[in-house]
Amino acid sequence: MKQTKLVFIFPENTVEEPITYNLITNYGVQVNILRASIDPGKQGRMVVELGGEEIQISQALNYLESLGVLVAPLAQKIRHLEDRCTGCTACVPHCPTRALDVDRDSWKVSFDSEKCIVCFSCLETCIYHAMSVEEQFA
Amino acid sequence: MAKTIEEINAKIRSGKVVVFTAEEIVEVVREQGIKQAVREVDVVTTGTFSPMCSSGAFLNIKQQKQKMKLGGGFATLNGVPAYAGLAAADIYIGATAIPDGDPRNGNGRPGKFRYGGAHVIEELVAGNRVLLKGGAYGTDCYPAKTREQTIGLKDMNDAFLFNPRNCYQNYNVAVNLSDKPIYTYMGKLKPKLGNAYYCSAGQLSPLLNDPHFRTIGIGTRVFFCGAEGYVAWPGTQHNPSAPRLENGTPKTPAGTIALIGDMRQMSAQWLRAVSFTGYGVTLSVAVGVPIPIIDEDILRSVSVTDDQLKAPVVDYSEYYPFGQGEAKLGEVTYQELKSGSIRVKDQEVPTGSFSSYALARKVAHHLKQLIEDGDFLLTQFQAPLPGAVTGKEAA
Numbered sequence: 001m002k003q004t005k006l007v008f009i010f011p012e013n014t015v016e017e018p019i020t021y022n023l024i025t026n027y028g029v030q031v032n033i034l035r036a037s038i039d040p041g042k043q044g045r046m047v048v049e050l051g052g053e054e055i056q057i058s059q060a061l062n063y064l065e066s067l068g069v070l071v072a073p074l075a076q077k078i079r080h081l082e083d084r085c086t087g088c089t090a091c092v093p094h095c096p097t098r099a100l101d102v103d104r105d106s107w108k109v110s111f112d113s114e115k116c117i118v119c120f121s122c123l124e125t126c127i128y129h130a131m132s133v134e135e136q137f138a
Numbered sequence: 139m140a141k142t143i144e145e146i147n148a149k150i151r152s153g154k155v156v157v158f159t160a161e162e163i164v165e166v167v168r169e170q171g172i173k174q175a176v177r178e179v180d181v182v183t184t185g186t187f188s189p190m191c192s193s194g195a196f197l198n199i200k201q202q203k204q205k206m207k208l209g210g211g212f213a214t215l216n217g218v219p220a221y222a223g224l225a226a227a228d229i230y231i232g233a234t235a236i237p238d239g240d241p242r243n244g245n246g247r248p249g250k251f252r253y254g255g256a257h258v259i260e261e262l263v264a265g266n267r268v269l270l271k272g273g274a275y276g277t278d279c280y281p282a283k284t285r286e287q288t289i290g291l292k293d294m295n296d297a298f299l300f301n302p303r304n305c306y307q308n309y310n311v312a313v314n315l316s317d318k319p320i321y322t323y324m325g326k327l328k329p330k331l332g333n334a335y336y337c338s339a340g341q342l343s344p345l346l347n348d349p350h351f352r353t354i355g356i357g358t359r360v361f362f363c364g365a366e367g368y369v370a371w372p373g374t375q376h377n378p379s380a381p382r383l384e385n386g387t388p389k390t391p392a393g394t395i396a397l398i399g400d401m402r403q404m405s406a407q408w409l410r411a412v413s414f415t416g417y418g419v420t421l422s423v424a425v426g427v428p429i430p431i432i433d434e435d436i437l438r439s440v441s442v443t444d445d446q447l448k449a450p451v452v453d454y455s456e457y458y459p460f461g462q463g464e465a466k467l468g469e470v471t472y473q474e475l476k477s478g479s480i481r482v483k484d485q486e487v488p489t490g491s492f493s494s495y496a497l498a499r500k501v502a503h504h505l506k507q508l509i510e511d512g513d514f515l516l517t518q519f520q521a522p523l524p525g526a527v528t529g530k531e532a533a
Contacts, residue, residue, distance in 0.1 A: 086187065086410070086422070087496035090325055092478070093333035093488035104476065107496035124248075125326055127189065127412035127492065128422075 003051045005034070009070040010044035017067060027060040028052060034135075047074055047135070075136035076118050080111035084130035091131065094121040140433045143518045146180045150512055157181045157509050159502040160342050160429075160440050167441045172434050181509055181516065182440040184344040185361075185426040185501030188337055188493035189412050191323070192303035192374060193421045194232035195259050195401060198296040199270065199289060201227055206282035211274035215258045222272075226280055227295070231255045233411075233421035248321045248416030256411035256421035259299070262291055263363070264406035297401040299363065303373035305425055307345035307393035308380075308449055311336045311470060311489075313482060315463070316455035321416020325492060327454055334451065334480055334487045339498035340444045340472030344427035345393045347440045349386040350527035351378070353429050355519025360397065361426035361505045363409040366514070367399025369523075378525020386439065389448050389469060393523065397425065408501070424497065426505035430516050444472035451482050 008019075023031050030051035038044035050057055061071055080100070087107045091100045099115035100122055102108065122131040149155040156179050158166055163182045167175045197220075199208070207226040214220065217237035220229040235255035236242070242249045258268055272285040291297050312324030313334045320327050324335045340346065348354050358369040373394025380392035408424035431437050448469040456463030470480045476495070479488050508514035 086494035088492050088494040089490045090335065090492050091490070093335075093490040094326065094328075102478075104478070107494075107499070124415045127325075127414055128410060129413065 001051055002054055002057060003049055004057065005047065005049050005074040005076075007072045007074050008044075008046045008048060008064060009072070010038065010046070011068045011070075012041060012043055013068075019064070019067070019069070022063065023050075023060050027056050027063065029056050029060045077113065077134045077136060078111075078116050078118055078120075078122065079132045079134055080109075081130045081132060084128050085109055086128055086130075088128070090127060091122040091125045094125045096121065141180070141431065143430055143432075143516050146430050147515050149180055150509055150515055153510075153512060155180045155509060157183060157506045159499070159506055160184045160347050161499065161502070163437075163440055164341075164443055167437065172437055172441075176431060176434050176437045179431045179437065181506075182347065182429045182431060182437075183426055183502045183505040183509070184339075184347045184429060184440075185342050185424070185498040185503075185505065186305060186339040186344060186493060187408075187422060187424045187497030187501060188339070189323075189414075189420045189422045190301060190304045190306075191234055191420045193259075193299060193301040193423060194230055194255065195262070195297060195299050196228065196230050197294050199227050199229065199294050202282070202285070202287075204282045205280045206272060206285050207274050207277055207280035208272050211272060213270065213272045215270055216253070216261070216268045217271075218253070218255050218258050220255075230300075231258055233259065234418050236419055243416060249418075250415060251413045251417070251419045254411070254413075254419030256419050259401075259421060260406055260409060260411040262297065263401055263404045263409055266290065291402055299367075299397070299399050299401055299404070299423075300370065301397045301423070303375060303394045304397045304423065305344050305373070305395050305427075306338070306391050307343070307349070308388050308447070309337045309391050310452040310458075311449050311475065311480070312454045312458075313451055313467065313487065314455045315453045315467075320455055321414070322454045322458075323414060323417050323420075324454060325490070326415060331482055331485050331487050334475075334482065334489045336449060336472075336475045336489060336491050337493045338449065338472070339493050339495055340447050340476065341442060342495070342498045342502055344425060345395070346387055346447060347442065348427075348429055348436065349382070349388065349439060351393060351523040351525065352436055352439075352527060353432065353519075354395070354427055355522045355526060357517055357520035358427065359515070359517040360428075361424070361501060361508070361514070362397055362399035362404075363423050363425075364405035364407065365399040365401070365403030367397050367425075368517075369395045369519070370398040371396040372523045376524060378523070383446070383448060385442055385446055387442060387447055390450050393525070395523070422494075424501045426501040428505060428509060428514070428516055444476060447472045449475065451480070
């Protein structure tokens with residue numbers, strides 16, 4: 001089973017459709033609504049986690065696109081909270097792209113967000129809660 | 139020419155004391171030589187900032203008008219259980235305690251351990267209040283049966299950290315020989331030697347700078363999370379008989395100290411609650427121990443550098459938890475560990491640490507400053523730690 005976090009952007013005229021109901025009953029996908037702002041008559045946005053087999057998810061996305069719903073991957077950004085960082089270096093061996101690195105003279109850990117591939121390894125590794133994830137509700 | 143603690147304290151009081159950190163002293167000795175430097179230098183400061191699980195706080199909570207006996211009952215602070223098997227108003231909250239509702243490692247997933255005893259301790263030291271819930275059976279002298287109240291350090295008669303085991307003299311380097319990732323108190327270890335974790339400040343670490351406990355003993359005053367703390371006792375599992383290198387430093391985890399200090403003097407800058415994924419909650423504490431340069435032997439000890447300190451590489455998938463499999467994966471120096479990679483079984487293994495060298499350095503410099511400013515006097519210990527070599531036989 002695959003799980004993916006997506007942002008649905010609804011044009012003004014589709015919001016009346018029971019989209020979530022249709023996704024579940026017609027396409028058999030799991031829909032976990034993480035965030036939603038939907039006002040009838042206005043553009044709506046919903047952040048969801050879709051779960052299901054690859055084929056079910058792709059069919060569900062086809063259905064959404066046929067309604068004119070824009071589907072985008074959820075943009076996520078990792079932040080390094082320098083005031084919480086002790087420079088211990090626990091994150092360094094787990095970072096696959098060396099976005100997190102340490103200067104071995106000053107023992108200061110630096111974070112290069114350009115190199116970050118948002119793999120979340122550092123979130124699991126940092127014991128000081130110095131790494132955080134920001135979800136961009138684009 | 140031996141120097142006494144009294145002579146050093148007199149120099150601290152008169153503002154003439156000469157202090158270096160355990161890092162700086164290396165260059166001083168290289169330039170001046172031992173014989174000159176021993177006359178020049180009075181104190182060398184060490185430091186460490188690292189998770190130390192055997193930590194916790196004794197709290198004595200002020201009674202309300204109608205008194206209550208927590209002893210024999212129960213108490214939680216922000217939902218975290220505290221030990222209530224003492225007198226009416228004394229409780230002990232351990233760093234690793236976790237609330238009942240925490241899923242721990244349930245559902246086959248490594249737990250996040252977001253909040254526990256260490257977090258309660260950090261909040262109290264930071265000046266925040268926590269919710270005390272207490273339950274008791276009620277007696278003629280202590281009639282109250284329940285208590286629910288937010289309390290801070292001001293609502294306590296006493297609050298002191300009493301850590302039964304801190305400042306391990308050296309520690310294992312953890313690796314994983316198995317083919318799946320494991321979550322340990324030494325962090326997440328990737329399969330097949332994917333990474334290695336160490337946890338010591340090496341050349342700045344307090345007990346590695348006085349390997350035979352010649353100046354550190356029961357009653358030694360130390361910098362402890364911002365407070366003036368004391369070595370209260372040998373730490374639990376204190377083992378002076380560990381195998382040693384020629385320079386006297388142990389090759390495996392060896393000595394430990396139990397520390398005590400007033401939480402009211404502490405600062406949240408020097409004490410941090412931490413969460414190890416899949417393992418639990420614990421507390422990182424800052425400790426700095428001043429080492430009086432009483433003779434040439436102790437000066438040689440504090441001049442030790444990372445390339446002269448070795449730690450054992452240990453498999454945490456089989457050998458550590460089950461006592462089976464490959465016992466000896468070799469020894470590496472702290473210089474190698476701090477370079478970012480070591481070689482184990484002919485494989486390049488990237489390293490990381492949980493002990494913060496940046497903060498260890500900060501502790502050592504801070505303690506140096508306190509001593510230079512006349513704000514921290516040294517003490518002669520009242521009794522040696524087991525295994526201490528205090529006489530001439532140290533050479």
